[in-house]
Amino acid sequence: MPARAIDNHQDLPVILHNDQRGLLTIEDGRLDVLQLSKDGRPPKRLLTSSVRNLLRVRLASTPHQKTGHHRLDIHTLLEKGSSLRLSTMHVLVEEANMKEAPLWLETAMRAAYAGVQPFRRVLLLVNPVSGKGKARATVKEQVLPLLEAAGCIVDLKETQHRNHALEIVESMSLDYDVIATASGDGLVYEVINGLAARSDAKKAMRIPIAPIPTGSANALCINLFGVKDTFNIQLACLNLIKGAPLPIDLASVLFLPSNRRQLCFLAVALGLMVDLDIGTEHLRWMGDMRFVLGFIKGIASSKIFKCRLRLKVVEDDKVEMARKAREAARADLRILEVPLAGAKGLDKERDGDEAAKEGPSSEGAVKAEETDAEGDGDGDTESSVEHPEWTDDGPLDWVEPLQPDDTWLVIDSTTTRTASRPHITPKASADGAWRNGDGMLYMYAGLMPWVSRDLNQWPVARPGEGMIDVVIQSIVPRSTLVGAITSAETGGAYWLECQHYYKVSAFVAENLDPRAQPHFTIDGEAFEFSSYHVEVLPRAARVLSLDGRFFVSDFLKKHDQKE
Numbered sequence: 001m002p003a004r005a006i007d008n009h010q011d012l013p014v015i016l017h018n019d020q021r022g023l024l025t026i027e028d029g030r031l032d033v034l035q036l037s038k039d040g041r042p043p044k045r046l047l048t049s050s051v052r053n054l055l056r057v058r059l060a061s062t063p064h065q066k067t068g069h070h071r072l073d074i075h076t077l078l079e080k081g082s083s084l085r086l087s088t089m090h091v092l093v094e095e096a097n098m099k100e101a102p103l104w105l106e107t108a109m110r111a112a113y114a115g116v117q118p119f120r121r122v123l124l125l126v127n128p129v130s131g132k133g134k135a136r137a138t139v140k141e142q143v144l145p146l147l148e149a150a151g152c153i154v155d156l157k158e159t160q161h162r163n164h165a166l167e168i169v170e171s172m173s174l175d176y177d178v179i180a181t182a183s184g185d186g187l188v189y190e191v192i193n194g195l196a197a198r199s200d201a202k203k204a205m206r207i208p209i210a211p212i213p214t215g216s217a218n219a220l221c222i223n224l225f226g227v228k229d230t231f232n233i234q235l236a237c238l239n240l241i242k243g244a245p246l247p248i249d250l251a252s253v254l255f256l257p258s259n260r261r262q263l264c265f266l267a268v269a270l271g272l273m274v275d276l277d278i279g280t281e282h283l284r285w286m287g288d289m290r291f292v293l294g295f296i297k298g299i300a301s302s303k304i305f306k307c308r309l310r311l312k313v314v315e316d317d318k319v320e321m322a323r324k325a326r327e328a329a330r331a332d333l334r335i336l337e338v339p340l341a342g343a344k345g346l347d348k349e350r351d352g353d354e355a356a357k358e359g360p361s362s363e364g365a366v367k368a369e370e371t372d373a374e375g376d377g378d379g380d381t382e383s384s385v386e387h388p389e390w391t392d393d394g395p396l397d398w399v400e401p402l403q404p405d406d407t408w409l410v411i412d413s414t415t416t417r418t419a420s421r422p423h424i425t426p427k428a429s430a431d432g433a434w435r436n437g438d439g440m441l442y443m444y445a446g447l448m449p450w451v452s453r454d455l456n457q458w459p460v461a462r463p464g465e466g467m468i469d470v471v472i473q474s475i476v477p478r479s480t481l482v483g484a485i486t487s488a489e490t491g492g493a494y495w496l497e498c499q500h501y502y503k504v505s506a507f508v509a510e511n512l513d514p515r516a517q518p519h520f521t522i523d524g525e526a527f528e529f530s531s532y533h534v535e536v537l538p539r540a541a542r543v544l545s546l547d548g549r550f551f552v553s554d555f556l557k558k559h560d561q562k563e
């Protein structure tokens, strides 16, 4: 019985592991392994897998000496409830069907990779002390078998000390398709800053980053996979194997007077949130619970934070910001009803032959076509996925200190209430506008919605929109703050009047009490706080995403204004 192609589906007759006759079919985004009956009964389905979860099909090049059959291996992730499990199935192809087998393999691999390149070359950085200290074991037992099954070429490097990941990427060759971090957000931060320090930074920063969650907070993983799947190692591996590059904004943070610069991908914090980042290090063993505990401890002291902020505000109307973010999320969800539809090939696509030559095995290698992002043929060009002003592959442009003018919003947390009038910009309403004398508990500026699983701090932040979302929490009764904890997970705290929310393209922060508050943090790393200037670098880095977007929260799925 020859293999036959019917529209988008193709079958291949095989002999199953139990010596029964079987059929492999690819149809409607699914791979099925069927056992055929001899007496006309319907076939029995032995395995079914969405092509999204299919990692590789691979045919042995030489036949079995006695039988003449060729062995075919199917590596896939099977869904069990919400978890994924690696499964490998072996079947045999008879000599009579060998002519048709390559076409079936090609169809299967094309369906599985839908526009992204298989057999990626991966630099896998492992932080053995991240989170609960299990990264090494997780990589050995769960990550490597999966990457090997998918035919990835892995270069594993364990970090030996702080900033080691930064040093590695600063001097590595740019041959990798992906930089994966088995760690928390600390290594992602180091990778971004290491790439940014290179003389060819603009090129290097196009290599996408894929996080594998072995840290405590794993904020990047929350934003990519959602709260329920934050620690889903198999899903993170699937993203590493098949995810499409998603441009994300970075923030350039210039320290004065030292003129030193760091890049931030997640958040810049002042006040209570600093204590949370660096005051809970000793609680790392607790995982992400340590942040809730730190918050409760912090609000008990209600320490007023003294600083002056100058914000270049782009948007500050909460209702309008929520409406826009929800509209964009709905559009994302409509586009992405087809799995992997947002996929676009990696920059340095290698052709299939080359990948096959270098891969662990040549069988099954196919040349993936670089498809348009939505498959709609409108030709999403490279320039639309990169920093809009980068036209070369050289170093990052240096930034000068910002020059705030009188259109910038000035917030001084030390001014007293007597002279106070609400700071209302033309777009905002008086509700929730900052009032001098309110007192500041923290300032938290973020580039993606979640900072920990229980804190969706910037629910209207979107990847690549060119803005950083700034929240300023004024001092209010403790009972209100405790209430804020309960709605923090869903993003509901966004609507609290005591959380002033601005989308800005730049801001300046000045320390008005350096002795009492010596530090601020960038992506959880502590720095001395004197004065710093923050500017958004739109779409300056890339992460991998299975559906070309951040995880869509329930907050964004709501229609009502203030729910």
Ligand SMILES: Nc1ncnc2c1ncn2[C@@H]1O[C@H](COP(=O)(O)OP(=O)(O)OP(=O)(O)O)[C@@H](O)[C@H]1O
Pocket: 127, 128, 129, 130, 131, 132, 159, 160, 161, 162, 163, 164, 182, 183, 184, 185, 186, 187, 190, 214, 215, 216, 217, 218, 219, 284, 524
């Ligand atoms: N071998 C090592 N020994 C000591 N520190 C290391 C080593 N390798 C990396 N580090 C440092 O460990 C710190 C924490 O790393 P990471 O962010 O991966 O884990 P985490 O803090 O548990 O997770 P999260 O950032 O998600 O809360 C980073 O600052 C990194 O520089």
